[in-house]
Amino acid sequence: MIFILNDLTPVEAQYYLQHAIAPRPICFASTIDKVGNVNLSPFSFFNLFSANPPIVIFSPGRRLRDNTIKHTLENVKEVPEVVINIVTQDMVQQTSLASCEYAKGVNEFIKAGFTPERATIVSPPMVKESKIKLECKVIEIKSLGNDAGAGNLIICEVLKLHMDDSLLDENKKIDQRKINHVARLGADWYCVVNETNLFTVPKPISELGIGVESLPENIRNSKILSGNDLGQLANVSEMPIVDATFSDVRLKEIIQYYSMSPDEMEKELHHYAKQLLSKGCVREAWQILISAY
Numbered sequence: 001m002i003f004i005l006n007d008l009t010p011v012e013a014q015y016y017l018q019h020a021i022a023p024r025p026i027c028f029a030s031t032i033d034k035v036g037n038v039n040l041s042p043f044s045f046f047n048l049f050s051a052n053p054p055i056v057i058f059s060p061g062r063r064l065r066d067n068t069i070k071h072t073l074e075n076v077k078e079v080p081e082v083v084i085n086i087v088t089q090d091m092v093q094q095t096s097l098a099s100c101e102y103a104k105g106v107n108e109f110i111k112a113g114f115t116p117e118r119a120t121i122v123s124p125p126m127v128k129e130s131k132i133k134l135e136c137k138v139i140e141i142k143s144l145g146n147d148a149g150a151g152n153l154i155i156c157e158v159l160k161l162h163m164d165d166s167l168l169d170e171n172k173k174i175d176q177r178k179i180n181h182v183a184r185l186g187a188d189w190y191c192v193v194n195e196t197n198l199f200t201v202p203k204p205i206s207e208l209g210i211g212v213e214s215l216p217e218n219i220r221n222s223k224i225l226s227g228n229d230l231g232q233l234a235n236v237s238e239m240p241i242v243d244a245t246f247s248d249v250r251l252k253e254i255i256q257y258y259s260m261s262p263d264e265m266e267k268e269l270h271h272y273a274k275q276l277l278s279k280g281c282v283r284e285a286w287q288i289l290i291s292a293y
């Protein structure tokens, strides 16, 4: 199915795009108006766009219901400062509550039960319960249109990053497993990032991978190895050669057992290599794939 965005209503367009472009991190934006009223609202049209200068952007859209603009946007036009509080699993229900369309001037810190904490260089308060907070100055606001659903990019320069000590190890490195970010997907779906679903993908930036097209044909066209498996195998800087010192009991068994049926042997070797790749053992997988020939 192909959707032509122009043929969809704004509500439909938002529905499909939000499911497709996910998960999105959540910016919990604290702002104030010119007389000091505090506002706190979540925005998942949000991301990091530059490290130098350090720029993040989030986007309060024009309300789909009545094409009015959100209080957050009104506030940053009056006072171009924002604290972006990063949302983690233990805050998600209160964060959702803060997204209610409360009347202008209503303080969502109070409604959602969060504790305001004085920021160090900007006027809006930080959310004490958030473990990561960004004090930002708004450097530009870019309207993307005047129709209902149109976004307004709030381009922010990050001046200060507050990171809870509990997230850092002894070398001041962040332990990703401890953050428990939550993110927004389509409709009411959220996800949490924790040890049960985190994984790493090593990428040697100093060396070029040989590329999938350089893999031997029987590996490239394997019915057993997946795209992810080929991606790992092709991410070596040169084609591996047989290592005479490599010894593996399972490899020997496969070679002995299937010596009379090369096709079956190849299948077994590919299954075994796949198992090794799922554990990140790329060198061993390569030896399994090339040693039998």
Ligand SMILES: Cc1cc2nc3c(=O)[nH]c(=O)nc-3n(C[C@H](O)[C@H](O)[C@H](O)COP(=O)(O)O)c2cc1C
Binding pocket: 026, 039, 040, 041, 042, 043, 044, 045, 046, 059, 060, 061, 062, 069, 070, 071, 072, 073, 095, 096, 098, 099, 100, 101, 102, 184
């Ligand atoms: C997790 C989450 C993410 C949201 N992301 C956005 C967003 O990116 N843009 C937007 O316009 N509204 C978004 N909303 C809805 C706003 O939070 C909601 O309209 C809020 O009332 C705006 O508050 P304000 O008028 O006080 O600024 C989101 C709501 C939730 C719960």
